[in-house]
Amino acid sequence: MRFSLLAPLLLSVVCALPASATVAVSSPSNNATVASSVRVAASAVTPCAKGVASMGIYVDNALRYTVVGTKLDTNVSVTPGAHVIVVTEWNYCGGSSTASVSVTYPTTAGITINSPANNSTVGTPAMFVASATTSCPKGIAAMGVYANDKLLYTVAGPNLNAPITLGLGQQNATVQEWDNCGGYAKTPVKVTVTGTTLKNLQAAPGWHQWGQLPPIYDICDAPCPGVTWSMKQNQKSPSVSGNATQFNLGGTVPYSAVLFSNPVLGQGNKMGLTDDNHTLLPTLNNFIYDADVYITNWDITQLQEFDVNMYAGGIGMEWGTECNHLNGNVWDYWNNVEAKWVPTSIPCTMKTGWNHVTLQVQRKPNNDLLYQSVTVNGVVYPMDITVASKKIPVGWWGMTINYQIGGNYRLAANTTYVDNLHFTYW
Structure with a gap:
């Protein structure tokens, strides 16, 4: 009997509660794709006995439009991208309610x-x-x-x-x-x-070594008074692959350097790529020099040089790049015709420890040399520099890759390691 007596009472209480306020958005639909001008249409009801006072439109939390009454129908502008449109009603009792839709104006x-x-x-x-x-x-x-x-x-x-x-x-x-x-x-x-990649050239046969004395830096066979050098292959530590090569520079003449060079294609090649019939080199136009370089003491390292050279038919093409640490701390490139180094604005960001260096160059159809980019530790530095080739009086036919260490003002003894030295051509 208790429940039957309470039921009419509960029903009367529920019926006495006012309906909740609502905002109904008829345009645009939720998640719609829209243009720059969006039609927004909506209506509102409220339990406030005095009714709805006004309605407004917010776009991304910014109030863009208001109108007196229970309905609105207008256009609002949006920029390309995703947006949230919120329609709000305010009633005469001090209350409000909202409804929101998401829209996207596609970017071009x-x-x-x-x-x-x-x-x-x-x-x-x-x-x-x-x-x-x-x-x-x-x-x-x-x-x-x-x-x-x-x-x-x-x-x-x-x-x-x-x-x-x-x-x-x-x-x-x-x-x-x-x-x-x-x-x-x-x-x-x-x-x-x-393309063809010659891998791990640091461990390959055929390396030549010369000293270079300032200010002319002509190559000098050992013994070369004032500068000493050596290289040791098959080094397990420090090494990335377990088969690095150690390169050493020492001596007494400031700013001396040492040049290590390997004829990777053509005459003098020790890997069976002598190109005796001269049929390979004329077909090649693109070259990539890629290596891991370990520097034991960056503070005393004057420069690190990486070169690709091609000699064919009396034409010399020498793509030279050097990280000129202690003289401007930028990358220089070699002017093949004027035989001089030219600084760029590319920062020299090598460091003590392992560095990964990639040089990408190209031989143009007229034999001009294009420096495309140098990449250091994952950062690509576009170069887009073109230099002419030059005639040479020698008939040597082939390509070399070079690695060079430059000594500082007191020629402090310096040791570096090269690993994963790969050369790609096509």
Whole structure:
């Protein structure tokens, strides 16, 4: 009997409670894709006996529009990207209620790929150079390179310039940009990867060694008064691979240097790549010098030099780069014609311990030398410097790679190690 007596009472209490306030948004729908002008239509009801006073529209927490009454229907502008639109009603009793929808105004973007060309043949690593634009007012957040749906590289900002390691054969690459409005765009590029890599040349036979005395720095066979040098292969420590080569510089003449050189192709080659018929070198245009370098004392290291040289048909092409630590602390490049070093604005960021250095260069169809980039410890520094080749009076036919240590003002004894020295050509 108790429950039957309470039921009418509870029902009367429930019926006496006022209905809750509501805002109904009829346009746009939640998660809609919109243009720059968005129609917002909504209505409101309230339990306040005095009714709804006004309604308003917020876009990303900023009040953009108000109207007196229980309905609104107007257009608001939005910028490219994702936004939250909130419609609010205020009643005459001091209360309010809201309803929100999320919308996206897609950004427009463009990606320009300067390298590699679609359906081109490249080596590995392949040089990817691209830029991006967007309608997002906040700009480009980052760019990246995918190969076969795997993200291989990203960089902040609207420009990309990096050597990307790819597998051999046909590769489906994609350059993508992400903007700061939550949008993105992508452009595919197909390449066929070719090339030959000579690996672990630090442990290969055929190395030559010379001293070099200032100020002319002509090569000097041992014994060379004032400078000493040596190299020891098959070093297990310090080493990345367990098979590093130690290089040593010493002596008494300040600013002396030592040059270590290996004919990796052509005459004098000790690995069976002598190119006796002169059929290989004329077909080669792209070269990558890649190495791990251990510096025992960066403070006394005047410079570290890495060179690629090609001599064929009486033409000399010498791509020289040096990390000129104690004289400007920038990278220099070798002017092949004027036979002099030219400083760049690229900072020399090598350090005591292991460093990874990659030099990418190209022989143009007219035999001009193009310095494409130098990469140090994962940071790519574009160069895009062209120097002419020069005629040479000798008939030597081949290619060399060089490694050189430069001594400081007191020629402090210096020891470095080179490991994973790879040379790629195509």
